[in-house]
């Protein structure tokens with residue numbers, strides 16, 4: 011990333027290498043906008059269910075629900091959707107430990123399910139999530155919110171709500187750190203090595 015693309019001022023302690031894509035306040039602003047977009051598109055909070063994809067998608071889903079509650083005064087059901095057993099690379103990496111699926115009371119039938127994840131890259135995680143979802147019910151619609159879309163899709167999948175569109179090369183990794191998960195909060199791009 012060039013210095014001109016960095017959102018953190020030159021010399022700032024958060025960004026000694028010019029690799030910070032979003033600071034903590036940028037993340038907060040992006041989530042606030044996404045919460046408003048979800049409400050606007052759905053014409054309010056009715057029938058919404060937010061499901062975070064572990065691991066960081068779960069924290070993001072809860073934060074979006076908190077923001078929706080601030081705006082609407084309504085608690086939207088929130089849960090998590092583990093995709094481990096639906097991954098298309100299980101044969102190559104069979105030892106992944108399943109994570110937690112928690113579907114809110116009321117289920118997902120006829121609801122507008124918003125899947126939430128931190129990064130959208132090949133689209134394979136979201137494909138697996140759609141597969142996992144179909145085992146659990148039949149939503150009226152499924153939408154996708156991500157904090158960062160870094161491009162390089164390998165499947166016909168797109169996000170409805172994006173915190174930041176970030177053109178990247180394959181030889182980079184985008185790392186999202188969240189306060190509740192990592193202790194600090196930012197999004198950085200790391201040079202070197204395919205992220206997968």
Ligand SMILES: O=P(O)(O)OC[C@H]1O[C@H](OP(=O)(O)OP(=O)(O)O)[C@H](O)[C@@H]1O
Pocket residue numbers: 063064065066127128129130131132133134135136
């Ligand atoms: O679009 P894709 O190519 O599938 O990549 C995006 C996924 O990759 C990361 O998850 P990862 O499997 O690295 O696990 P993590 O959530 O524990 O970091 C990220 O959190 C997304 O879920």
Ligand SMILES: O=c1cc[nH]c(=O)[nH]1
Pocket residue numbers: 129131160182183184185186205206
């Ligand atoms: O750069 C990437 C690619 C996939 N998943 C991530 O979290 N980051």
